[in-house]
Structures are given as C-alpha cells and as structure tokens.
Amino acid sequence: MIRAKVYVYLKKDILDPQGKAVKHIIGNMGFHRIQDVRVGKYTVLTFDDSVSEEEARQQTNEICRKLLANPVIEEYHFELETLPLGAPAGDG
C-alpha cells in the first residue's frame, strides 16, 4: 500500500496574505524573531494495494496538476511511502 504526502504552496514571489496574518498573530503572541510565514496545503493520498509505486507517482502528479495545485500561482512536491499490507488508511 502506497501513501503519497503532497505539499502545495504559493510560489515564492506570490503574496501570501494568510501567512502574513499568521505572522502578525505570532508577533502578538510574543514571538518576534520569525521573519516569514507561508501557509500551504498538506494532502495525504492512500492508494490501494493494487497500485505500484510508478503508478502512484504518475497518478499523484496528475492529481496535483489537475486538482490540488493551481499551476499559475502554486507549486507542489510530494513524497511516496510504502506501508505494510493492511495498514490503516487514515493514519497521519
């Protein structure tokens, strides 16, 4: 069973208002030595046991390009991990 951990985030030149808001709140909490905050999405796809690593890589790439990431403003990367057969699907 293969799990893909997908990270989607704004390109570095794109303004991130959510990150700026979090940075402001963190400053109000007393943390003044954080110079930048960026907020993105973390998505975990769990494939069933019939999917090979190469298929999982291709499908994850396609799902990222077509659904999870907006290629105009966002970038993504992902990692694949192989789980033992019968591992629970919903684990972090």
Add this chain to the structure above:
Amino acid sequence: MIRAKVYVYLKKDILDPQGKAVKHIIGNMGFHRIQDVRVGKYTVLTFDDSVSEEEARQQTNEICRKLLANPVIEEYHFELETLPLGAPAGDG
C-alpha cells in the same frame, strides 16, 4: 537561519469532510484506486539568524499548540532545517 516545516492534520478517528470531497472528485476524474484522502495544513516558519535550533524547536512547539493546531481534533509534527545565512525567506 532555521526553517520549521509544520504539518497539521485531523486525528485519524476524526471525520475529514474535505478529504472525502477530494476523494469523490478524484474518483470522478477516473482515479478509483485511492482508498483514502486526508487534507491538512502545511505551514513554513522562517526564524531569523539569532534563533538557535533548540529555541526554534521550543517556539514551534508552542506556536503549534497555541495557534496552528486544535489539540482536541488535530495532531501536528514538524521538521527543522538549517539554511545558509542570507537565504531567501520565502522559498518553498
């Protein structure tokens, strides 16, 4: 310069409606061999050069517990990476 990559996600026993919606859409796109999708948050905190690794670890933990994660329903983990001095703050 230290960067913390923070992952926040729902505990595995908590229903993830956003993940279910993404799974449904992915199925409509023709990918039927994905058995589970979970959606979380990915936040990157970049500390300034005065912050040690131990301080970054403590501050990131505190920021996660107090702001980024809701401990009732969410879990988090993070990784620290050390960047060369003067690296751009906004990079992925």
